Amino acid sequence: MSSFSVTEPSNRSKWFAGTLVILYALITMVPLAWIMLTGFKSPADAISYPPKVVFEPTLEGYVNLFTTRTRQTPEFLAANPPETWYEEIVREYDMVIAGPSKFGERFLNSVIIGFGSTFLSIFLGTLAAYAFSRFKIPLADDLLFFILSTRMMPPIAVAIPIFLMYRQLGLSDTHLGMILLYTGVNISLAVWLLKGFIDEIPLEYEEAALIDGYTRFQAFYKVVLPQAATGIASTAIFCLIFAWNEYAFAVLLTSGTAQTAPPFIPTIIGVGGLDWPAVAAGATIFLLPVMIFTILLRKHLLRGITFGAVRK
Amino acid sequence: MPDSPATRAAAATPVRVARKIRGLSDRAIAWIFVAPTIFLLLAINIFPLIWTINLSFTNFKANRIGREVKNVGLRNYERILTDSDIWLNMQATAHFLFWTIFFQVLIGFTLAYLINKKFKGNDLWTTIIVLPMMLSPAVVGNFWKFLYQPQIGLFNYIVAFFTGKDPSSFEMLGSVNLAPWSIVIVDTWMWTPFVMLICLAGLRSIPDYIYEAAEVDRASKLRQFFTITIPMVLPFLMLAVLFRGIENFKMFDLVVQLTGGGPGSTTELTSINLKREAFEKWRTGYASAYAIILFVTVFGLASIYVKALNKVKER
Numbered sequence: 001m002s003s004f005s006v007t008e009p010s011n012r013s014k015w016f017a018g019t020l021v022i023l024y025a026l027i028t029m030v031p032l033a034w035i036m037l038t039g040f041k042s043p044a045d046a047i048s049y050p051p052k053v054v055f056e057p058t059l060e061g062y063v064n065l066f067t068t069r070t071r072q073t074p075e076f077l078a079a080n081p082p083e084t085w086y087e088e089i090v091r092e093y094d095m096v097i098a099g100p101s102k103f104g105e106r107f108l109n110s111v112i113i114g115f116g117s118t119f120l121s122i123f124l125g126t127l128a129a130y131a132f133s134r135f136k137i138p139l140a141d142d143l144l145f146f147i148l149s150t151r152m153m154p155p156i157a158v159a160i161p162i163f164l165m166y167r168q169l170g171l172s173d174t175h176l177g178m179i180l181l182y183t184g185v186n187i188s189l190a191v192w193l194l195k196g197f198i199d200e201i202p203l204e205y206e207e208a209a210l211i212d213g214y215t216r217f218q219a220f221y222k223v224v225l226p227q228a229a230t231g232i233a234s235t236a237i238f239c240l241i242f243a244w245n246e247y248a249f250a251v252l253l254t255s256g257t258a259q260t261a262p263p264f265i266p267t268i269i270g271v272g273g274l275d276w277p278a279v280a281a282g283a284t285i286f287l288l289p290v291m292i293f294t295i296l297l298r299k300h301l302l303r304g305i306t307f308g309a310v311r312k
Numbered sequence: 313m314p315d316s317p318a319t320r321a322a323a324a325t326p327v328r329v330a331r332k333i334r335g336l337s338d339r340a341i342a343w344i345f346v347a348p349t350i351f352l353l354l355a356i357n358i359f360p361l362i363w364t365i366n367l368s369f370t371n372f373k374a375n376r377i378g379r380e381v382k383n384v385g386l387r388n389y390e391r392i393l394t395d396s397d398i399w400l401n402m403q404a405t406a407h408f409l410f411w412t413i414f415f416q417v418l419i420g421f422t423l424a425y426l427i428n429k430k431f432k433g434n435d436l437w438t439t440i441i442v443l444p445m446m447l448s449p450a451v452v453g454n455f456w457k458f459l460y461q462p463q464i465g466l467f468n469y470i471v472a473f474f475t476g477k478d479p480s481s482f483e484m485l486g487s488v489n490l491a492p493w494s495i496v497i498v499d500t501w502m503w504t505p506f507v508m509l510i511c512l513a514g515l516r517s518i519p520d521y522i523y524e525a526a527e528v529d530r531a532s533k534l535r536q537f538f539t540i541t542i543p544m545v546l547p548f549l550m551l552a553v554l555f556r557g558i559e560n561f562k563m564f565d566l567v568v569q570l571t572g573g574g575p576g577s578t579t580e581l582t583s584i585n586l587k588r589e590a591f592e593k594w595r596t597g598y599a600s601a602y603a604i605i606l607f608v609t610v611f612g613l614a615s616i617y618v619k620a621l622n623k624v625k626e627r
Contacts, residue, residue: 009429018431024423025440028501032443034466035455047464049479124348131345135338150357152610154562156586157603160596161360161367164374184356187349216341247450247565248583252591262450266569276458283451294446298439305506306513 032287038280046276060089061277065103065268065285069095103282106264110244110286112175113260117182118239122232124183125190130220132191133198134206151188155248158185163253173254181253182243190235193304197231198224234300241290261286368601375594388601398602400577401585407492408499408567408581409560413553415500420507421549425541427508428515438512442505449502453569456498460484460570485571491579495567499560507552514548515541547625554617561610582606 009017038046040057063086071094080096082088090097131137162181163172171177201224209219225232251263265282268275294301368388372381392398423441427434444452459467462483472479484494518540526536564583567573573580573588580588586606590599 014429014431017426017429018434018437021423021426021431021434021437021441024419025437028441028444030466031456031459031501034459038458047461049464049469051464051466051469124352127345128349131342135342137342137346149611150353150361152558152562152614153361153607154564154583154586154603156564156583156590157364157607158357158360160374160590160600160603161363162356163591164363164596165360180352181356184352187352188357191349216338241446245448245450247448247569251450252587262448262565265451266454279454279458283455286451287447290446290448291443294443295439298435298442302438302442302509305509 032291035280036284038277039284041277041280043275043277046280058089059086061275061281063089064275064278065281066101067097068099068101069093070098072096102264103261103268106259106261107285109175109258110260110262113178113182113258114240114243116175116179117186117243118236120179120183121186121190121239122194122236125187125194125235126225126228126232128187128191129194129198130224132195134203151185156252159249159252162249166253173256173258175258178250178254178258178260181249182239182246185249186239186242190239193235193238194228194231197228197235200231201227230300234297234304237293237297237301238304241293244290364600364603367597368604370597372597372600373594374590374596384597388598389605391598392602392605397577398582398585401580401582404492404577404579405561405563405581408495408563408579409557411493411496412499412503412560413556415496416504416507416556417549417553419500420504420552421511421545423504423508424511424515427512438509441508444502445505447502449566450569452502453498453566457485457570460494462486486575488575488578491571491575495570495579498566498570499563502566503556503559507549507556510548510552510555511545514545517548518544543627547621550617550621550624554614554621557617558610558614561606 037053039061040059041052041055042058042060045052045055067086067090069090074094077091077094077096082091087097166172166177169177171180205223205227206219209223210216214222245262246260247262250260254260254263261282265279265286268278268282369383369385370381371384373379427438456467459465460483462468462480465479465484467484468479468482471477471482482490484490522540522544523536526540531539562583563581564587567579567581568584568587571579573584577585583606586599586602589595589602
């Protein structure tokens with residue numbers, strides 16, 4: 001360092017701070033690491049005492065997660081030798097694979113509903129945010145505050161009338177119903193965040209475009225949208241994470257066709273109680289995309305969290 | 313921009329007039345852009361709220377559609393406010409709220425303060441610390457249930473390892489004394505990063521020159537901490553508390569997966585209780601009144617809090 005700064009912490013305090021933070025980070029990762037390890041254990045290893053850190057890894061949990069199995073007679077097993085590696089794993093318990101489990105479907109539902117509602121929130125949210133940012137809308141501030149205050153309702157309280165409404169409209173347990181619901185919940189935050197991002201874009205760009213002969217629409221999507229791209233992307237991540245993680249509405253309003261993964265994972269039952277490796281495998285597959293996302297997009301994400309909160 | 317008669321004419325035309333000429337007016341565009349959002353909010357937020365208020369004055373039961381719905385006036389509200397069980401739920405919620413916020417502020421601020429020392433690789437470690445808050449609370453609750461198992465769980469094993477107790481001698485989720493703390497631990501594990509991030513934003517917003525000036529005035533580091541750092545971060549910290557407070561007042565998914573409200577009703581937070589009334593006992597009218605009471609409570613507390621927050625900000 002060329003110049004001495006009084007605000008720069010000393011090396012010793014940096015070292016001390018670093019050690020403590022890293023220690024906290026490692027401790028906080030233990031539960032996550034444990035659940036990922038458990039996914040690769042056999043049911044016996046998963047519930048052994050003392051807890052096993054070193055064990056023989058197996059894909060049993062994952063096979064159990066994706067399949068349903070039935071017990072078979074020794075004669076049947078002898079007559080039909082296993083053909084695939086996953087059949088072989090199941091055979092150790094005198095079982096055969098009866099078919100795929102519902103996990104794949106539930107996971108796909110999470111993807112469809114998550115991306116569907118994110119797209120809709122961002123599409124509608126960007127339009128509304130632009131209008132709030134650029135035009136005088138009567139009662140705009142009150143409206144924004146009111147929109148945000150609806151987020152203070154506990155989800156269960158919102159679910160009561162939505163349940164009745166969806167039953168009347170035939171939207172119960174449908175993808176469309178869940179997409180609309182999550183969009184309705186997300187859009188207030190989306191408009192709020194996006195308005196902040198659009199406010200930051202100088203008006204002069206659009207005015208120049210308007211003078212150049214662009215219409216408002218053209219100015220909006222050729223000038224404003226590209227400039228707001230990062231803001232839109234980080235807002236989209238928040239919407240997606242919310243919809244991906246949501247549980248209360250999903251468990252109350254869906255039961256089959258449109259059920260997402262969070263209400264499904266805890267219900268995975270093995271032979272003789274909860275099949276912890278399969279549950280852990282399900283949790284791992286479900287949580288990993290979010291974790292990878294977080295690490296890859298950390299700059300936008302962390303900025304978005306504080307930005308959204310601090311602006312209020 | 314090339315200088316041609318056309319562009320000069322365009323530049324000379326007042327913007328307002330130019331916009332009018334080309335298709336839709338700003339006013340029309342504003343409404344077209346806002347309308348779908350307003351419609352969706354009306355359908356998903358406002359209309360249900362009004363419906364809930366209406367239902368709260370009736371004895372409607374959602375599982376018996378044919379039954380005659382009677383207007384019972386304020387009786388639902390009266391029954392809720394005089395029900396001693398509901399006060400127990402409120403107490404459980406208050407315990408949960410107070411201790412989660414206490415620990416999250418304490419640990420969150422400390423971490424932010426340490427990270428702000430800008431040691432090498434601090435952004436990577438920040439990201440790792442943030443991971444738990446990005447995850448699905450229901451799935452988190454589910455796997456912490458596994459960690460809390462008395463015989464086989466990792467949590468009991470580690471506690472036993474350090475205290476020398478028998479790991480099967482205590483049940484985090486099964487004992488009346490420990491269950492309220494088990495949910496506090498998991499929520500703190502999950503949401504401390506949020507408080508940390510907000511505090512970090514606060515710490516980073518303090519300009520260096522203030523510390524430099526204090527240094528010139530020979531203020532001690534400790535004094536600087538209490539007269540500069542704490543007051544400057546306070547508005548941020550209070551904001552983080554507001555957010556955590558609202559979120560934890562609504563808490564449902566994490567706790568329902570961990571304890572399901574048990575043992576007994578020691579961890580039955582208001583949201584869990586509300587779910588029982590609305591979707592298990594199907595007392596829709598009663599539950600609607602309950603929902604309105606909860607909403608008014610959060611809204612009222614939050615409004616008072618925001619007033620206090622604005623006062624702190626003005627200082």
